[in-house]
Amino acid sequence: MLTPATTKPVRLAPLDLVGLGLLGIRTRKLRAALSALGISIGIATMIVVTGIPASSQAHLSAELSALGTNMLQATPAPSNDRPVSLPEESVGMVSRIGPVIVASGVANTHAVVRRNDRTDPKDGSGLTVLASRLNLLQALNARIQQGHFLTEVTKKFPTVVLGSVAASRLGVTNVRVAGEAPQVMIGDTWFTVVGILERTPLSPEIDRSVLVGWDVARDVLGFEGHPTVIYLQSREAAIEAVRAVLPATIYPQSPSQVLVTRPSDALAAKRATENTFSALFLGLAAVALLVGGIGVANTMVISVLERRSEIGLRRALGANRGQIRGQFLTESVALAALGGIAGTALGLLATAGYATYHDWPIVVPLSSTLAGLGGAVAVGVIAGVYPSVRASRLTPTEALAAV
Template structure:
């Protein structure tokens, strides 16, 4: 008698590999339903992976910019309590350049009253918010700027009417390509457009500007030569110290009316804001994952109801209730895990495509993919508890009677 019980116990044991094959077979037999059920999990995981991947990609670019632009400072004209603009002294650039830690300095001057239009036929009031700025040849090297079209202001631009447009200014004027006839109308005469700047992250005011040389601005546009903004590069280890003395160096008589900024602070604020939005999107992706888990639980409950005959037949052939429970429990886990793996692959693909289009290095961390799949396994396990328990409670006779 003891031997008979032992033989029955051994026969009733289900190995792990056999249980997984049985669960996989149950899902494969209902392929369309399984794919649609796993799709909800896949979309949630793909959203999670792509949001975090794109955030990491953008963060890597912003951190690189922070490292490159952390030693850039700007000095600009301030305002009095009455709101009047206080111009920088004409000696400000020279005095700032004499500070030992300052490595590079350049100045620009906004030309008040000058307008930029596509042609003389455009009404004078329609300026599209474009300002005319006198700039030095050292501007691009100081800002690490670059051109997307043409060339920067050279020696000829000190005599002949040539202009370089900021990125947004060129878009507002409808200029995408350059040619011999590409011109804009500035303050009563035509200027040849010789170049278009790429967006300048650390100096966004230049994106909406039309740049001309200082000599030409003085000769043709009535510019008095007084700078309105000075950009400088410093020794990275001494940037804060230079920033502290800049107001007194640029304008000794009125240091409180000089505005000193560190453009990298804007990048840091942008990085902080991006991280806040990422936290929100991750939370939304988590909610979507829970919704996908509810969908899997619902599908598994329906599967138990539809497969009562199968359950009854297995029980009649000797399968125990725990074997039936394990089968449906594993089916739920496999269904959710397959959706998780598919979601990671889809999210990685989306990250790569979007990051490549944006010109940022695609970053898909394995530290995100692993926990994402693990989370889907947990969701699948939780979703499978009730359907598995319900399948185990079905009596063989009742299940076969419903066939």
Template sequence: MIGSTLRAADLLPLGTIGLRTRPVRAALSAIGIAIGIASLVSVLGVTASSQADLLAQIDRLGTNLLTVADGQNIGGGEVPLPETAPTMIDRIDGVTAVAPTAELPAVHAYRTDLIPVVRTASLSVRAADASLLPTLDATLADGAFLSSATAEFPVAVLGAEAAARLGRTDRIWVSGHWFAVAGTLRPLPLAPEIDRSVLIGFPVANRLYGLDGPSRIYLRADTGQVEAVAAKLARTANPSNPVAVQASRPSEALTARLAVAQSGTGLFLGLGAIALLVGAIGIANIMVIAVLERHAEIGLRRALGARRRHIAAQFLTESILLGALGGTTGLALGAAVTTAIAYTRDLTPTVPPLALWTGLAAAITIGALAGLYPATRAARLAPTDALRST
């Protein structure tokens, strides 16, 4: 018997025989791979989209924002700092902007004067001045912010969450006094306490509610001197009791969210790996069945001169094609899921190219590994045994 040759151009048509003759079975066997790859791509894509959004927030808001507060009282309210604290902090080398605020723990804001005083909606009333807007890099959703002129009068600016809870209104009731609403702030990711606050001027807060002093100070520092400035804040803000001063960098909270997102990604990647394993077992199973069902084809090709490696290459190609089919479908599904979830969360869809190439390579590799045993088994069949078993 003269040995035959198998051209590379003929390998693909031979490898697709089983897929073309049994399309439903081929599709079902590829589903496991598709689900696994879709899981991996979508998890990595959603994580990358969330991380990109958080990193964009950090870059936009800056990592040079620091806050100073002097502990909390039993009720969780902020304790006043010395009145000289803002001035002293502003003298620290490297500080570029300072904005004092003061929480009024016994003062609450309501939509009308008919609402029971116990229903505070968890909103705070906080004194502030015009320096808060540039220091926090805050922007107004509508209206105007406090100025040196309006700070003398009962005028308020609402944080984003406070505005949502109080609703659209031209005036609010603040513990015994009506205040006109001058404007509304956009959300501040680095200062959520401002989002939950009704802001009024220091002069009116002193006159109507007997304000003691600042309780939380926001400051910006030169990017290269943030650590040095942070180390001096406690002793500068309260020299008599520096251990009671709490200095923090709000951007660290966003950085912590990145770490949490990354830790949760491992779990979902593990679930995707399990789906890939199930898909590999499915491909191996379907290929073993294909070998058993196609004894006649194998025996006839062997009788006509096909070598063992040609038979093995045929079935291995079919297995790889099944993996590639599942992988390609999974990539499309994963990208679609990532895009859908990103849009529902107002994120920019981001699918890492590494996830795409790695996912496809993993699918093809799994298909190859799953087809090794069936391909080897088919190659070992003797022509007479294969023909006899039909």
């Protein structure tokens, strides 16, 4: 004969507990769907209001980056006494600064460019002849419209690349005319045009320039090798630090003789967009989650009232309070989790559709997705605590009295 001392409560296996928790959802599908809908709306709202701004921000950041948010220029400071020349090795010194991605430079040769040898030797059409480093295009995010830029080979020979305005003023519209490349005259030497640049909105002075190789500028135009403008790109996060050390790096003997442009206003605008967060929309998402949680709690309370007979029968057959609590708490969490999964899928689809329509990159923060799923589970736990505790406190006689 079994005595109270020899009897042990039956433990439910995890799968059995999950099966009991899903019983109420399977038998009351419409009510479960409506309750989960509130959670779904909250989670979908949370993902949409973080995903759409993130996608928009990524698109805006790309556009602002194209405006040169990480670019700086260094030039000699104006002087009334004598012109200041930057050291010949200054471009290489700048390139060795840690956060600097690329550094390049140009130098004014003070030569005059003409369309041909029959024009006025003093009429340079308002154009500037610049000696250029080979990596200038990379430093300026510039592009070639026709032909090619200066290379290791062409920099030693009388070849030029024309800015867009310079090409127009010199009457050069194509780098190949009847199989021969057009030529312009710089000083007393003919130079062959090998390329034409597209417009460079970040550095409009390049549009009005004629670019020649560093070496040929020394050999033919009497260039002394001192750059007059240094262009650089740096990591955005370190742009202010680079600007602070740039004068001393370029001209250690007299840093005050170096003038450095301040970071682009576009950088401030980009950082402002990165720091802006939609608190209003997040508040709406929180309200939606709250409403969904109340809906789940209401469903669970009604479920306890409707299933009093089931609870009484299970208690009479030996189920303890912990098992009753586990059953209803599992049902509440499962209901909220299903709503969370559906809401996550809905939010991802809505974000992807909106971003694709506006031709934005699709960006959904992983944190918002995980927070949505975690929030759904948390809502399920909180909403299920009271109904599950209330169900577990029913004695078999109280529960069966309603039958």
